[in-house]
Amino acid sequence: MHAVAIVGAGPGDPELLTIKASRLIEKADVILHDNLVSNTILSINTTGEKIYVGRKFGDASDQIERQQKINELLFSYHSQGKKVVRLKSGDPYVYGRAAEEARYLKEKNVPFEVIPGISAALAAANIFNIPVTERNKSNAMLICTAHTADYSFEQLNGIAHMLKAGNTISIYMGLKSLHRIIPKLLEVCDDDTIPVNAASNVSRADQGIITGTLGNIEEQIKNSTIQMPVVLIIGANPIL
Structure with missing residues (x-):
């Protein structure tokens, strides 16, 4: 099965993506993306399913429940054999909550890789x-x-x-x-x-x-x- 890719989308300009990030976004079957990921970056992928899982300033949603839902979606889509990209603005490990998702995938024995992005x-x-x-x-x-x-x-x-x-x-x-x-x-x-x-x-x-x-x-x-x-x-x- 394909490894889940936790990808840093950088600050918004698609030209600032790494080559690897751009390729993974383009080929993904499913993209779970945050609020600040730009539309120009999302448009790199023309065929995959795009699911918004972000959080905006002032949102009252329970963060723990929201994160658990994201974790479960990553596991579910990976189990279906899909190429899954978890797309985060900036860099995944700089205030991107990637650690929680990486630990969850590790516990589930799901292979994953983290692709750096330029932090704001x-x-x-x-x-x-x-x-x-x-x-x-x-x-x-x-x-x-x-x-x-x-x-x-x-x-x-x-x-x-x-x-x-x-x-x-x-x-x-x-x-x-x-x-x-x-x-x-x-x-x-x-x-x-x-x-x-x-x-x-x-x-x-x-x-x-x-x-x-x-x-x-x-x-x-x-x-x-x-x-x-x-x-x-x-x-x-x-x-x-």
Whole structure:
């Protein structure tokens, strides 16, 4: 039987797919896809069944039940001998919940492979010329989510101290949590000139970016029409 393919669709532009990802998508009998996978990527496959299993911001569905349903669908379609692709935006193992699906398939003795995709922060860094690591400026980048705002004091404090030490921070799904994250970063870093970049719909036709500082980014975003999904890159200036 074919191995289930857990595929990273990247940020949305089909030209940023790996060759392997593109081939697996094209040949799939069944594609279970997330909310942020672009229509242009889905259209690579013209014959297979496409099943939406995603979750949007604000959805009230039970995440555990939803994930269990996805797991069962993967197993069921594989058992029917179909070529199954589980298509995730970005990279499967960067906030893509691929671990839960991989463990389930492992328990069921279902062969699977995971195909990497370009994660939003890295795509944004390259598209908007933001060097997230640079000699004598930053030697590390930390990737975290908006749930940072709900972390323990020690965790959020540690993230802020990484920024203070000169490292770059990228925050996924952080647009609605800026009012909690920014004050902590300012408290620890005591520098309102640290650059903040808010990149929206990275790699798509309607992509955009707002560049500001810890001191003014909240006001800039408030006065903008920036659309989710947004990834924040803090601590590095774009090369303009």
